[in-house]
Amino acid sequence: MGIFLTGCREGNEGHSEGNSPSAISLTEQSADLRTLISDELAAGNKRIVIPPGRYRVQAEKGEHLVFKDLKNVEIIAYDVELVCTSTVRALLFDQCSDVTIRGLKIDYDPLPFTQGTIVSMAEDKSSMVFKVAAGYPEHELIERIQIYDPGTAELRRDDASWDQQIEPLGESRYRVRKKGNYRFNPERDTEQIGDILVTNNAKGTPGPPHAVDLRDCKNMRLEDITLHASPCFGFLEKGCDGSIYRGCRVVRRDPRHDPVQRALPRMRSLNADAFHSKDAGKGPAIVACTAHHQGDDAVNINGEYHYVASSQGRDLRIVVISKLRFRPGDPVEFLPHSGPRPPDAVVTGIRPASTPLTDGERALLNEQRMDNDTKTRMLSSKARILTLTLDREVNLPPASAVCCPLRVGNGFSVTDCDFGHNRSRGILIKASKGEVVRNRIIGSRMAAVLIRPEFWWLEGGLPCDIEVSDNTIKGSLQTPIQILAIGGNNRPLPAGALRNISIVNNRIEDCAWPLIRVTSAKNLTIEGNTLPDRPKGQSTGPDGKAIEPIVLEYCEP
Known part of the structure; x- marks a missing residue:
């Protein structure tokens, strides 16, 4: 049975602040938002409508609002603003399923x-x-x-x-x-x-820094959520399955509607990525969303690689610095340090290694081009050295990496979104079986669409079966569309590391050349793209050769 609270209205008319001078003025509420929601859940209500207004919430144990084990619950929060009073997580959904939240606006005072x-x-x-x-x-x-x-x-x-x-x-x-x-x-x-x-x-007691955090959730639906600030990521999900983000917005706050008077308008929306998905079963659907002026990428969808210290026959010695991403029976996807990508294998056994890293393995790890903090953790006594046994022998060079393709966000969709005006990438993808379609990416200073594994961060996997189509891209200071397979040695892998890639009907304006770069692909389609003339001053590259609009390396039909 649903619940209706006096003074609430359903729907979304008039709720969006954006840059509209007609946005409604929210009333400061004295009610305890945490208690209000908790009481409704305790009463067994599956549909909760929060009265409009601005709610200031004090953090408890490094969190503002926490929801655990919710099932089949809908929270309607149009014209509702959550003001976080410490620079820690705003919302945590932990092991929830089939939960919908609509309309909420989140800001911080003090700002992060x-x-x-x-x-x-x-x-x-x-x-x-x-x-x-x-x-x-x-x-x-x-x-x-x-x-x-x-x-x-x-x-x-x-x-x-x-x-x-x-x-x-x-x-x-x-x-x-x-x-x-x-x-x-x-x-x-x-x-x-x-x-x-x-x-x-x-400001305040330290705690997790991401605004909206989903952990091990299934079939979550976030609609019309607006973030004006976050200490780190805006929307983070880890270990989730089938999340949907529709009409969500990461935007800096219009000073006309900022409850705090400031001598300068805000330059930044939030401090890092807008949408970040890690270790998802089925990847997220990010639909008709906006992300502008955040401190890092608009979208990053990835899983976690484990570093391979050595390989012999069917056994891989892997270094685990967080949660092990494999179970017996799982498929194994390989990112070789160099050479061809081996076909996927299957895990038949997992056990602690009989010896720690050898001097030679440690020396090789020290030589790798990767994030220093990650490398330090792998070399520490807290790292676990495990033996991964496969269903067949694999010829894999040491200093390679492996991931489980069941937990990298395959099946994702990023469609009809508006991204840009940020220091880094627009859309960064490491998953497979997905689409990047009908997006508008303006003023991302790095690549607008980057699809590749990243050995540097140990983020996988190797994307295949990807459609990049009907996007409008403008103002990228690096090659705007890049689809790459780079090994641990920082060089492109042979053809076949990536497969079934389609780059079709995209419109690119005012971007750095080359405009499209693809490496290591088989079954590649590039057609119907609208590309600008070569800008002045970009006629040749460092090697003195003429720069072409499309660059293919180690690709085969």
Whole structure:
């Protein structure tokens, strides 16, 4: 039996703040939102409609709202704003199934980032002083620095390498420095006095940093959720199956509707990825969603690789630094360090290895190009060394990687979305059997669509059966569509590592050349794409050869 609360209205008319001056003004509510929802769930109600208004929630044990083991519940929250008062997770859904949440808006006070104006800098731009603008927090400032042009409210430059220390100088002034190996580059170091510097801010008891977090959930449906801030990712799911995100928005808040008066409008929406899916059974459907001005990728769908220290016959010695992603009977997908991709195998046994990493295995691991924190964890005493036994012998070089294709987000869909204006990628995919269709990706400074495994982060797998079609891409400063299979040696793998890739009817404007790059593919279709003329100054590459609009490496029909 459903529930109706006085003063609520169903539907979604008038709920979206966006940039509309006609957005409704929310009333500050004194009711305890946690108690309100808990009481309805305790009463057995499966449909809960939350009264409109702005609800400030105090974190408990590093969390704001936690839902565990919910089944077949619908939460309607149009014209409802959750204000998080600590820079920790806003919502956790843990082991829930068939739950729908609609209409909620999430913001933070204090914000998980701060910003201010650059007031001075060294002649070579190796250090600079910024003054935090009125209305922005300065609790614990953490290096995640981005610099914006105040005239355009867009990023002034790409990333720089900054020291972790942010030095307080008093009177809301702080000094930041670039790392010791910095050398001035006039093409990159374009920041100016008067630009706006943004970096992270932390407040309250530490806790998980992602705004909306789904753990081991099934058939979740999130509709019309708006995020104006997050300490890290906006929407994160781990170990989920069949999630749907429809009409969700990651956008910086319009100052006309910000309940806190600030001397500068917000430059950033949230601090890292907008939508991040890890280890999903069936990958998420991200439909008609928006993600602008976040600190990292708009979408990242991936699973986890385990590093292969050595291989002999049917046995692989793997290094596990978190949760083991395999069970007996699971398929095994291989990312070779070099050479052809072996056909998938099947796990027949898992057991602790009889010996720790040998000196030779440790030396080889130390040589690998990968994230230093990940490498340090693998070399620590906390890492587990396991033997993975397969149903057949595999010729796999050491320093390869393996993943379970049942847990990488296969079957995903990213359609009809609007992404961009961010420092990194638009859509980053490592899964298979999916589609990237009818999206608009404007101003992502790296690739607009990047489909590849990443040995650097140990994120897999090797994508196959992918459609990239009818997308509009503009303003990428790197090759906008890239579909790559790069081995652990950082070189393209032979043809066949990727299969059944379709790049059709995309429209690309004002992007860096080449416009499409594909490596290592068999059964590749590229047709019907609208590509611009070569821009001035990009006629040849570093090797002196003419740059072509489409570059294929190690590809076969």
